[in-house]
Amino acid sequence: AKKIGRNQIQFYSEELAREVRFRNRIEMGLRTALERDEFRVFYQGKFDAISGELLGMEALLRWQHPEDGLLAPDSFLPIAEEIGLIDEIGEWVLAQACAQTVEWLTMLAPVGKQLSVAVNLSPSQIIRETLYQTIVRVLQQTGLPASQLELELTENALIEEPLELAKVLERIAALGVVLSLDDFGTGFSSLEHIKYFPINVLKIDKSFVASVEQDERGKRLLSALINFANGFNVVSVAEGIETEAQAQFCRERGCNLLQGYLYCRPIRPVDFEVQHILPLLA
Numbered sequence: 005a006k007k008i009g010r011n012q013i014q015f016y017s018e019e020l021a022r023e024v025r026f027r028n029r030i031e032m033g034l035r036t037a038l039e040r041d042e043f044r045v046f047y048q049g050k051f052d053a054i055s056g057e058l059l060g061m062e063a064l065l066r067w068q069h070p071e072d073g074l075l076a077p078d079s080f081l082p083i084a085e086e087i088g089l090i091d092e093i094g095e096w097v098l099a100q101a102c103a104q105t106v107e108w109l110t111m112l113a114p115v116g117k118q119l120s121v122a123v124n125l126s127p128s129q130i131i132r133e134t135l136y137q138t139i140v141r142v143l144q145q146t147g148l149p150a151s152q153l154e155l156e157l158t159e160n161a162l163i164e165e166p167l168e169l170a171k172v173l174e175r176i177a178a179l180g181v182v183l184s185l186d187d188f189g190t191g192f193s194s195l196e197h198i199k200y201f202p203i204n205v206l207k208i209d210k211s212f213v214a215s216v217e218q219d220e221r222g223k224r225l226l227s228a229l230i231n232f233a234n235g236f237n238v239v240s241v242a243e244g245i246e247t248e249a250q251a252q253f254c255r256e257r258g259c260n261l262l263q264g265y266l267y268c269r270p271i272r273p274v275d276f277e278v279q280h281i282l283p284l285l286a
């Protein structure tokens with residue numbers, strides 16, 4: 005037993021050392037990633053639950069790391085947040101996503117097709133006084149109509165200083181920007197937030213969608229969340245749709261929009277264009 009104990013300690017310390025090294029590398033790399041143009045924005049389509057029509061896309065950040073390959077946001081965004089780089093990165097994503105959407109809207113103008121783009125905001129971006137100005141500036145610089153921009157906020161971002169925040173969000177909403185509450189159902193006091201914030205869309209978290217196939221209570225819960233959104237007169241979006249059964253369930257319960265691997269994985273803009281934009285012109 006003694007031996008196992010020692011091995012385990014050794015294992016943990018190696019593991020820890022590896023983790024520290026990884027973290028240091030990420031932290032160092034993050035400081036130069038923007039200037040070295042290593043970030044990428046991937047796009048995932050959002051579709052009308054009934055017609056299947058493409059209504060817009062969500063911008064999802066990736067990091068093309070020189071040594072570690074393509075990194076998902078969960079592996080570096082929390083660190084970026086900690087070391088104070090999230091605002092800069094967030095503004096870059098916003099500008100990138102808006103510019104890309106203008107490009108696609110221009111391509112689609114002959115067929116009169118509209119699309120909106122959703123950008124995730126981190127909690128620290130939302131509490132910044134400059135958020136409103138940043139949004140106005142990016143909309144002006146890119147020429148994206150405010151109505152085609154959607155901002156996805158998580159409930160956790162809304163907990164602190166709710167009254168101040170409500171004011172900022174009112175101003176942003178007054179521009180015509182759509183505000184959605186992401187990961188709905190996973191945070192605390194979500195119902196409070198819907199009352200005080202100008203939320204137009206509820207994105208039902210993928211964890212509720214995932215449980216639908218096995219379990220009866222999971223089904224009832226998802227159903228209740230969709231009903232809640234619809235009863236509150238906001239647009240309901242189910243994320244993380246991976247199977248036709250999940251899609252059908254959400255559709256039948258009246259969910260408005262569907263998003264998930266079943267329809268479209270998050271992909272590079274060039275691939276999104278080939279798979280989802282160009283076919284609309286045919």
Ligand code: C2E
Nearest residue numbers: 064065076077078097124125126244245246264265266270
């Ligand atoms: P999120 O906003 O809840 O985004 C949904 C996540 O689920 C994305 O993970 C997406 O790739 C993934 N997903 C989409 N469809 C499916 C599906 O059918 N099945 C499963 N299992 N997963 C699916 P991703 O891209 O790794 O992003 C993770 C989180 O990182 C996002 O969660 C969001 O909170 C954050 N994030 C991503 N991009 C940005 C950004 O530009 N700024 C900020 N602040 N946060 C971002």
Ligand code: CA
Nearest residue numbers: 062124156186
């Ligand atoms: Ca999101």
Ligand code: CA
Nearest residue numbers: 186187209243
């Ligand atoms: Ca989510």
Ligand code: CA
Nearest residue numbers: 158186187209
């Ligand atoms: Ca999330």
